[in-house]
Amino acid sequence: MSTINTQATSSTGGSSLPQAGTNANFDLFISLLTTQIQNQDPLKPLDSAEYTNQLVQYTMVEQQVATTQKLDEQLTQLKMQSASQFVNYIGKEITAQGATSELKDSKATWNLASASDGEATITIRNDEGAEVHTEEIDLKKGDNEFIWDGVGKNDQKFPDGAYTVEVKAKDRNNQSIVVQPEIKGKVDAVDFSRGTVILKIGDVEVPVGFVKNVSGNV
Numbered sequence: 001m002s003t004i005n006t007q008a009t010s011s012t013g014g015s016s017l018p019q020a021g022t023n024a025n026f027d028l029f030i031s032l033l034t035t036q037i038q039n040q041d042p043l044k045p046l047d048s049a050e051y052t053n054q055l056v057q058y059t060m061v062e063q064q065v066a067t068t069q070k071l072d073e074q075l076t077q078l079k080m081q082s083a084s085q086f087v088n089y090i091g092k093e094i095t096a097q098g099a100t101s102e103l104k105d106s107k108a109t110w111n112l113a114s115a116s117d118g119e120a121t122i123t124i125r126n127d128e129g130a131e132v133h134t135e136e137i138d139l140k141k142g143d144n145e146f147i148w149d150g151v152g153k154n155d156q157k158f159p160d161g162a163y164t165v166e167v168k169a170k171d172r173n174n175q176s177i178v179v180q181p182e183i184k185g186k187v188d189a190v191d192f193s194r195g196t197v198i199l200k201i202g203d204v205e206v207p208v209g210f211v212k213n214v215s216g217n218v
Contacts, residue, residue, distance in 0.1 A: 086197050086208060089187045094199065094206065095213040099181040100164045102202040103150050106157075110165050111182040112144040118177050120169035124148055127162050127203070139169055139179070162203040182212065 101108045112120070117140050124133040133152035137144075146165070150158050167179040185201035192198075197208040 086190050086192075086199075089190060089199055089208075089214070091186065091188075093184060093186050093215040094201075094211050095182055095184050096199075096206045097180065097210045097212060098183045098204075098206055099166070100162050100204050101183040102161070102185055102204045103148070103158065103163050104160050104202060106150045108148045108150065108163055109184060110146045110148075111184070112139065112146055112167060113180040113182060114139040114141055114144055114169060115178045116141045116171045118169050118171040120167050120179060122146065123166040123168075124152070125164045125166065126158070127164075132156075132158055132163070139177075160202075 095111070099110075101110055108124075114120075118138075120137050120139050122133075122135050122137055123131055126132050131153075133148060137146065148163070148165075150160075152158055165181055167181060169177045169179045171177045183201075183204065183206070185204065187199045187201060189200040190197065191200060191205070199206045199208055199211070
């Protein structure tokens with residue numbers, strides 16, 4: 001009689017039981033073992049060595065299930081501790097890499113970190129990707145604060161919400177230069193639902209890994 005494994009065949013026919021993972025209830029394993037013993041050929045009984053081997057397999061499955069359960073419990077505790085830590089961001093002002101900022105009370109602010117002096121064309125788009133404003137600005141090497149008052153084409157006043165800035169910059173020699181947009185804002189919510197921690201500033205979403213600075217202790 002063959003050794004029971006997680007892909008067993010019933011004694012009444014040839015139908016296969018589905019393969020059980022280590023997280024399956026190990027009662028199924030011992031049930032199969034018991035059934036096998038009850039239905040063994042009396043003329044060819046299961047020898048003690050093979051029986052012992054199957055009991056060892058049962059014990060290993062039981063230990064694996066217990067270990068997995070403990071790991072799941074530890075993972076749950078770590079997630080709870082992590083969630084508690086990130087909730088502390090609420091109410092704090094952060095500076096983060098990102099091109100999308102919140103327009104609120106007729107003001108949206110970006111910091112444009114430029115690699116050198118130059119000039120830039122600024123284009124602002126709404127959350128649907130439509131262009132709402134464009135202008136030319138001078139850049140100096142280092143940090144440059146850019147504030148948009150929410151007024152766009154044809155003096156149209158745009159509603160509060162998330163807006164994204166695009167920067168195309170050139171230095172004094174007409175060579176393209178790198179400009180890194182950054183945003184600032186107060187965190188008012190934290191989202192854990194997508195497998196990564198997202199900080200929310202109004203309608204703006206900031207992955208926690210993009211945060212560069214936090215005002216106050218977290």
